[in-house]
Amino acid sequence: MPRILAAFLLCAAAQGATLTVSLSITATVTQTAAATYGAAGTATLTGGIIDNGTFSATIPLSSLTGTTVNASYTMTLSMGTMTGNIGIPVAVLLGSTTSASGTLTVTSGTGTYAGDTGSFNMSGSGGTTASAISVMLSGAGTITTGGSTTPSGPAITAVQDAGSYTANVAEGGIFVVKGSTLSASGFTESTAPYPTSLGMTSITFTPASGGTGTQALMIYTYSQSGVNQLAAVLPSTVPVGTYNVTVGYNGMTSAPFVTQVVKAKPALLTQDSTGSGLALLQNVISATQYDVNRLTTGTVNGATISPAKPGQTVIAWGTGLGPVPFPDNSPPSTGYSYSNVTVLVGGTSITPAYAGSSAYPGFDQINFTLPANVPTGCAVSLQIQVGNIMSTATSISIAPNPSATACVYPGLTQQQLQQLDNGGTFTAGYFGLDQFTENISGSNAAFTSISGSFSQVTGFQLGAASPAASVASNTIGACTVNQVTVTSSGTTATGVSKLLDAGNVTVNGPTGSNISNVAVTETGNLYSAILGETGVSGLPGLPNGMLVPGQYTLTGAGGKDVGSFTTSITLGAPLTIIGGLPATVTESAGLPLSWTGGNANDLVEIIGYSGTMTGTGTSAVTSATEFICTSNAGAAGFTVPPAVLTQLPKTSSITSGTSTGFLEVISGPSPATFSPSLTAGGTVASTFSALVGSASTVTYQ
Numbered sequence: 001m002p003r004i005l006a007a008f009l010l011c012a013a014a015q016g017a018t019l020t021v022s023l024s025i026t027a028t029v030t031q032t033a034a035a036t037y038g039a040a041g042t043a044t045l046t047g048g049i050i051d052n053g054t055f056s057a058t059i060p061l062s063s064l065t066g067t068t069v070n071a072s073y074t075m076t077l078s079m080g081t082m083t084g085n086i087g088i089p090v091a092v093l094l095g096s097t098t099s100a101s102g103t104l105t106v107t108s109g110t111g112t113y114a115g116d117t118g119s120f121n122m123s124g125s126g127g128t129t130a131s132a133i134s135v136m137l138s139g140a141g142t143i144t145t146g147g148s149t150t151p152s153g154p155a156i157t158a159v160q161d162a163g164s165y166t167a168n169v170a171e172g173g174i175f176v177v178k179g180s181t182l183s184a185s186g187f188t189e190s191t192a193p194y195p196t197s198l199g200m201t202s203i204t205f206t207p208a209s210g211g212t213g214t215q216a217l218m219i220y221t222y223s224q225s226g227v228n229q230l231a232a233v234l235p236s237t238v239p240v241g242t243y244n245v246t247v248g249y250n251g252m253t254s255a256p257f258v259t260q261v262v263k264a265k266p267a268l269l270t271q272d273s274t275g276s277g278l279a280l281l282q283n284v285i286s287a288t289q290y291d292v293n294r295l296t297t298g299t300v301n302g303a304t305i306s307p308a309k310p311g312q313t314v315i316a317w318g319t320g321l322g323p324v325p326f327p328d329n330s331p332p333s334t335g336y337s338y339s340n341v342t343v344l345v346g347g348t349s350i351t352p353a354y355a356g357s358s359a360y361p362g363f364d365q366i367n368f369t370l371p372a373n374v375p376t377g378c379a380v381s382l383q384i385q386v387g388n389i390m391s392t393a394t395s396i397s398i399a400p401n402p403s404a405t406a407c408v409y410p411g412l413t414q415q416q417l418q419q420l421d422n423g424g425t426f427t428a429g430y431f432g433l434d435q436f437t438e439n440i441s442g443s444n445a446a447f448t449s450i451s452g453s454f455s456q457v458t459g460f461q462l463g464a465a466s467p468a469a470s471v472a473s474n475t476i477g478a479c480t481v482n483q484v485t486v487t488s489s490g491t492t493a494t495g496v497s498k499l500l501d502a503g504n505v506t507v508n509g510p511t512g513s514n515i516s517n518v519a520v521t522e523t524g525n526l527y528s529a530i531l532g533e534t535g536v537s538g539l540p541g542l543p544n545g546m547l548v549p550g551q552y553t554l555t556g557a558g559g560k561d562v563g564s565f566t567t568s569i570t571l572g573a574p575l576t577i578i579g580g581l582p583a584t585v586t587e588s589a590g591l592p593l594s595w596t597g598g599n600a601n602d603l604v605e606i607i608g609y610s611g612t613m614t615g616t617g618t619s620a621v622t623s624a625t626e627f628i629c630t631s632n633a634g635a636a637g638f639t640v641p642p643a644v645l646t647q648l649p650k651t652s653s654i655t656s657g658t659s660t661g662f663l664e665v666i667s668g669p670s671p672a673t674f675s676p677s678l679t680a681g682g683t684v685a686s687t688f689s690a691l692v693g694s695a696s697t698v699t700y701q
Contacts, residue, residue, distance in 0.1 A: 021143050022046045023104065023120050025055050029093065029133040036060050039088075039135065043075045049143060050200075050250050052185050053077035057086060068102055069093060078185035078223065080111020092126035093133055100124070106143060118143035153252030155179045159245050159259040162231060163267025163319050164392035165275040170265040170320035172236035172328055174219065174362040177203060179254070182228045182247050183221035192361050193329035194218055194233060201249045203232050208242040208258065217329060217361065233362035234261065236323030264322040266341075266364075266384040266391040270460070277461040279382050279394040284313040295378050295397050295417040295459055297405040305421060307397040307407040310374050313353075314396070316343070316366040321386055324357055331357045335365070342385040343368045345396060346375030355384075376400045378407040378417070379463030395463045409462060420459030427500070427678065429454040429562070429686025431527070431554055433507070433569075435547040436664065436695045448532035448545050450507055450520055454500040454562050454676075454684055461497060479629040479644045499525035500684070502676070503559030507531075510550025518545070547692050549573050554688050556676065563677035567688045572599035574692040575633060575667045581696040585663065587645035593665065598633030602667045605630055605693075606640060609662040610648040610700045625649060633667055651700045661700050666693030 027041030036058060043055040057073035068087035075082045084107040089100030106118035120141030127134045160166055162174040169175040183201040190198050194217035201221050206213035216232035223229075230247070240263050244256030269280040271292075281293035283306055291297075293314070294305035308314050324336050337356035342349055343366060350368050358365040366384060374380075379395040397407045406414045412426065420426060431452030437444050475481075505527050509515030520527045531545030551570045558564035575595045585591050585608070593606065611624025625648045631638040651661035671689040678684055 020140065021049050021118070021120075022138070022140050023122070024138040025122075025124075025136070027055055027057070027135045029059065029135055032058075037133075039071070039073075041135075043077070045077070050181075050184055051077040051079050057088075059088070073104075077113070080109055080113040082106050082109045082113050082116065084108070086122075088135065088137070089124075092124055092135055092137070102137065104137075104139070104141070116143055154182050154247040154249045154254035156182075156245065156247060156254050156257040159257055161265055161267045161320055163269050163275065166267075166392065168260045168262050168265055169234050170262055171234060171238060171240070171323035172362065173265060173267075173320035174231060174233055175216075177230040177232070177245070177247060177257075178228070179247070180228050181252075182230055182249055182254075183223050184250075185223045187220065187222050187224060189220040190218055194361060200251075201230060201247065203230060204246050204248065205234065205238055205243040205259070205261070206246070206256070208244055213246075214238050219362070233328050235328050236325075264386045264389055265320040266318060266386045266389060267320045268316055268318040268382065268384060268391055268394045270394055272458065272460040274461075275392060277395060277463060278379075278459070279396060280317045281308070281382075281396060282315040282317075283308045284315065290315065293397055294421045295407050295409075295462070296414060296421050298418065298421065300421055307378075307399040307404070308370060309399050309402045309404070310370055310372050310376065311402060313367060313369045316368070316382070316384070317358075318364045318366065318384060318391070319362055320391075321355065321364045321384075329361050331359060331361055333359075335359075338386065340387045341366065344381070344383040344385060344390075345370065345398075346377075346380040348374055370398065374398060376408065378409040381463075417459070420462070423458075425456050425458055426462065427454070427456045427682075427684040429674075429676070429684050431505075431686070431688045433531075433547060433552060433690040435532075435692045436666075437693070438695045445535035446532065446546065447530075448534075448543075448547055449528065449530050451526075451528040452505075452520075452688075453526050454502055454686065455497040456500060457497040476644050477629075477641065478631065478638075479627050479640065481625065481627045481644055481647050500561035500678075501525050501559035502527075502562035503557040503564075505554065505556045508553045508555070509545070510548060510552070512548045513546055513550065513552075514543075515545040515552070547571060547574070547690065552690060558676075561679055562684060563679065565674055565676035565686075567672050567674035567686075569669060569672040569688050569690050571669065571690050571692070572602060572633075573597040575602075575604065575665065577665055577694055581663055581665070581694055582698060583696070584699045584701060585645065585661075587648065587650070587700055588642050590642045591640040591645060592637070593639070594637035595633070595665070596636070598667050599669065600632065600634030602633040602669055603630065604633055604635070604638070604665065604667045606638060607662075607664050607666070608640070608645070608648065608698075608700075609660070610651050611660050612649055612651075623649075645700070648700050651698075661698045662695070663698045664693050664695035666691045668692060 024044045027039040029037050029039045032038040039057040041055045044052040053076045055075050057071045059069055059071040068089055070087050073086050084105045086104045087102040089102045091100040102122045104120040104122050106116055109116040118141055120139045122137045122139035124137035156179040158178040160176055162176050184199050188199045196215035198218035199221050203216040204213040216234055219231040221230050238261055240261055243259050243261055245259045246256050247254040271278045271280050282290040283293055285291055291304045291306040293308055297306040321338050335356050341352055341355035343352050352366050352368040354367040376398040378397050380398050382394045382396040384391040399407050406417050433450050435448040437446045505520040507518050515531055520529045531543055533542040534544055549571050551568050553568040556565045575597045578594045606629040609626040627644045629640055668691040671687040674686050675683040
């Protein structure tokens, strides 16, 4: 069964009050030194404080006085520690009684329990073996807290679907509640049929307009390592609308959290439970073998893995396809299918063989077959569409052919992909100087900038390192044509990466560039700076940097993650497009371009784009086609063939706001490579490039 994992901060407020609390201790006592024994076990608090953890005590035999042994102890609980003294009945230690009295005092604490004091009357029993003594004590008492606020009950910080982890919850879908003091510590998971209360925790949806609330069906409660989250199924009978969501725990109820319930909100489960990256998919190998979709073929943690193959059937797991006409806890053995579901793989539309409920309440199952000409790669985009509602983009790994044992990712070997499948990471650095000249209102304006980052991604999030990996592509000679779909929720590229800190970064240019020790601004470990905006009238104080021939040097001081570095690249004379870029391109006639300048080996890229937007707001969808043709400066020219151009949608009106055409020619030397050290060990393969080009809006006809 797919499992939803989660992590958000657990916090609890200190209290300035006297609380009635019950305490239970179970411990084992063993000899640790000649005259010293140690007790180790568990402690559980209930009543005015709900918490549990470990108990430890040091018992010197010299403290034996009369009927009790006095010892110092520490209770390490999920919200802090309590320390003090305990009087353990001697009869309990000897195992000679089932009822003896002792005391426990709280003299100090940490975390939530900082400043707390208290006392308990304890009683219990004990038993002995050849090597240890077992002790069980329990009793009631009071804790006077050291804080100044009232006791904190449950507090909600987010209510989100359990696939993409975004706001709004679908009828019949699985959702999560994040916050603090939502449940007892630890992880508790229920089994179907799910209850409406789990471990003293329940979730209620009450219409914001008033009325009777409906309790959700609890899947799990999780409160560990500072994380508190709940998962549940929203009954299909809860109508669409605005709701106040509350969590009840241990007799206390949270403040309401306003949430929208919608009819459908398709969301795919992802393998690292982030809501993005590699989706939770199974590749159907045979009637008895279902591989988890990964980058390579093999076994991980006892499960068989492989990339999907063209022509293969794949099963996707998600939630939020819509309500079901039966009790959510009792899915029929034949399932309930939805007729308005479409699967989009790399922009290719696929009608699933089955899309509907599964044997697990709240979880949806989508079975579809990849076409023979499906786009391939390690992070091909994958989305589910219900009617006109699109899921957040995730990714699927698809090998290039049915006999391949791995997907293909430029720059990575199959061995490196296997390392990613086994929990490794991929790090890369990139900095680029760019200058584009564009005709604006009859005059040429030049925009010069630098941007870059050092990033680290997992195998689940490889799409973050390859934003073009999810588009459908085909190659014609020296040109590649990409079909791109962009929705209001973002591009089809998907993935998140960890951005690395490299400290202060500066760039220097040759004489005449007006770029001298310019600081590259860092925001969230993304580096960028505007170096020049020339030819733009009416805007005083703009920087005047220009990319002129000569050497450019990038210097990093080193930071928390990446060590210091210095690298440089040399620019030659920029290309000059003879006659300039055209305002109109007749697709059937081809596009001949010629130029002068540049070093003979400089890379030249000719890039064209034509796109059309339909819909508005959250329903807006942009469908576009772009081409990238490559040559070198020494060729002095290139003709984009009609076979490429005729794949672009025609842009008869640039000013309509729904259709856009664009053309640019850029050139530059081969990127410089450098490998700064990582403070965690190893190096990060990095590049520094410089590109100069001309750009213009055009009409494709």
